[in-house]
Amino acid sequence: MKKESILNVMMGDHEKIIAILDGFKKxxxxxxxxxxxxxDAFFWELEKHLFTEEKVIFTLYDHEEQKEFYSIIPQLMKEHEKILDELKQLKRKIKLNKECNTEGFMDLFIKHKNFEEESFYPKLDQTLDEKPKEFIINRIKEIKLDNSILKNIKVSCSECGKKLRIFEGYHHLKLDKRWLFCKACYNKIDEKTLKKEALV
Structure with a gap:
């Protein structure tokens, strides 16, 4: 049986965060x-993820044994601060009912995530002995991320107002991605589009 790695566990967390962000963008x-x-659901899960990294991965292991490797941690901590600052700006915009753009945050998070997945976590897995690695993985699992809250949040079809779960909605390729439709309205829009194209 293949042993778990810190990389795989944290990649799972990253996927959950991106899933919630996708729900938000929808x-x-x-x-x-x-x-x-x-x-708020997204912010809470991201905060748990950053807490996991900072309190479990960055601080539980004895840095004196791997000074060169752990010298990258201050940079990662600064990136965490930038990520949280970006989110706080989004939160203010929502509170003021202003238009939100998640692209800046997404770019920042993806770059951070990619560095961790391509460099930091693989090296950490290679550097640590099995015992400290297992200890860190178990601690990570104690702070579980949960994207199931999205299943309980209802949204409205942009056309008919029907209540939908977030991932039930459809986006139309020819319309702005912000508009979300139920299946029936999506199909009607698609039929109208096809008829218009046939007349051209």
């Missing part, structure tokens, strides 16, 4: 209260 045209609920 709902940018929803009412402020719904948007706030989704954002």
């Amino acid at each position: 709902c940018l045209t929803q009412d402020r209260i719904t948007l706030q609920k989704i954002f």
Whole structure:
């Protein structure tokens, strides 16, 4: 049986964070209260993830044994601060009911995530003996991320107002990605588009 790695466990966390962010992006045209609920869920899960990295991975292991390797941690901590600052700006915009753009945050998070997955975590897995590695993995699992909250948040179809779960909605390729449709409205829009194209 293949042993777990810190990389695989943390990649799972990254996937959950991105899933919640995708849910948030799908709902940018929803009412402020719904948007706030989704954002708060996302913020909470991200904070748990950063806490896991900073308190479990960055501090539990004896850095004196791997000074050169752990010299990268101050840079990662600064990136965490930038990520949180970007989120706080988004939170202010939601509170003021202003248009939100997640691209800046997404670029920042993806770069951070990629560095961790391509460099930091693989090296950490290679550097640590099995016992400290297992200890860190077990601690990570104690702070579970959860994206199931999205299943309980309802949003509205942009056309008919029907209540949907976030991942039930459809985006139309020819319309702005912010608009979310139920299946029936999506199909109607698709039919109209096809008829228009046939007349051209």
